[in-house]
Amino acid sequence: MSYEEKILTCLVNKYRSSKKDSGTNKIYKRTQIKPEKIYKKYSANDGDFDEINRLNATVELLEKRGYITSVRESFGTQIKCIYLIDEKVDEIERYLEEKYGFVSKNTQLEYVKNLIKLYKEASPICKEECKLLEQAVLNRKLPKNIKLLDDIFKAIAFIENNQEQLYIREVSMKIYGDSKYFEKVTLQPVCSILRKYTNKPLEDSELLDEILLYYHILREPQKICIKGNAVIYMFGTEVDISRFSDGIEIMASDLVNIESVILHASKFMTIENRTSYLRYKHPDVVTFYLGGYANRYQRDFIKMVYKANPTITYLHFGDIDPGGFWIHYNLCQVTGIEFGMFCMSVEELRNNVYQPYLRKLTDNDIIRLQELKDMDIYAKTVKFMLDNNVKLEQEIVSYTLMNTKK
Incomplete structure (x- = not known):
């Protein structure tokens, strides 16, 4: 500029x-x-x-x-x-x-007015949200999420009118033509708005997106993926998962049969992406594949691990981007466990090894980082990201870690 x-x-x-x-x-x-x-x-x-x-x-x-x-x-x-x-x-x-x-404020206000015309009769919740927006426009105030507003309205209108049992990624395809966009970008603001108008506040033991069950929308059947030096007690027997070099997978429906999980390592680490989960190994770390925001089964399993192993260190390893930080934040909130962050700092962004792999922030990234920059745990890294217009995916970090070990 x-x-x-x-x-x-x-x-x-x-x-x-x-x-x-x-x-x-x-x-x-x-x-x-x-x-x-x-x-x-x-x-x-x-x-x-x-x-x-x-x-x-x-x-x-x-x-x-x-x-x-x-x-x-x-x-x-x-x-x-x-x-x-x-x-x-x-x-x-x-x-x-x-x-x-440059897009002027007047142009943006006209854009919001057009969205109001488009969605004010799309569904009951859309109608109520449009009333709030009309008042904001009269006062010449722009919504903070203006760049996501159209996509949020699309999702709310579809969800409120949905009568078919669908999986989340099917919903995303129907709304956006992209199977992952809903989970990655609009799921949180959409679910927050749905809860606001259905009088279903988030309970301590509940996940934000469980509101979607009310609208016949389900998450895909889940698996629990864990790897490292640990023993799982289920069906009255011991399962020593350290004998499986790539770990094991347990169907979420079998979690009720697990009696306890004992770790013979000093650290338990959740990993955001599957490639990094498969790549990363350490004799003193039990790793757990998260895949994004923790679902109810992952949450319950992690709580079970913590109950039996409260004195070890809990870490999260993810992308150094808004999604990675929000996944960490959500993980801490839904489990009640204070997870530290592993290789998600300014140090990685400054590391010469990773310079060729840094990517520029998108407009949506910048919006999502604004709320994080005031949280102490993320503030330093987020400021560096905004100042330098950079982010980094974790796959190259896990690859480098495992190929530079002595």
Whole structure:
């Protein structure tokens, strides 16, 4: 993003998010940003002189156009503050749209209005949500989840009208043409809205998506996958799973026959993706394949493990992306166990070995990271991800770990 685009976008967004935009401000305050908002090292001793000059030149150009004003130090050329000329905000938005593809707040409000027209009669819950959105639009307020709003409405409308017994991935195919999109992206906000309007609050021992059973929607039959130095007691006998190099799988329907699980290792680690579960082995770690958000059977099994082995270390190993962190958060919530994170830190993102495999964040990633950045356990890594526009899948991490072991 050029300095011109960044300066104007920051100022316009700040104006549009203020009370001045809706005309409800009682005190007039100038819309302003510091130059450090545009270039972090603007006032630092180790700041790049060429970058500082480039930023100064851009500010001068925008002042000549009549879009902004600035205040500089009494002696010198350093900029102290950059101000928007409020009366030019509409003109600036048009300029940003034509040159950079900027989407103005007015355009976004029109988009929300069109969604309201499309979904207000789609289902009872859609109707109620559209009423809330109508009020928000009148007050010139945008929903935080605007980029997911259409997909959320699609799912709610389908689910409320569904009369057929379906599996979750069949639902996802019918709604989005993608078998995994619902689970990966919209399941949580959709289930939260369904619970809100059906008066079915989440109980301590309940998973968020169990509300879908009310609408004839089921998860696929589940298996429990576990590997490592552990003994499972079931049917009155011992099953030493350490003898199985790739672990064992137990159908969820057989969990009622398990009496206890004793670990002969100091760590129990859940692993998000199957490839990493198959790849990773350690003599002092019992690994458990999660596959995404913990389902009720996985939750109950993990609780059983914890009951018999409360003093060992519990870890989670997943993707360094929003999904990976939300899966960890959900795991801690539904089990009541404080899982640490394994290889899901800034250290991995900075590691030279992984640089060729870093991927850029999507718009949806950025939205999902916003809520995580204020949680202490994720804050440092999330800030690094947002600042550097990076994420990393765990498969390359598990591969590297197992191929660099001595």
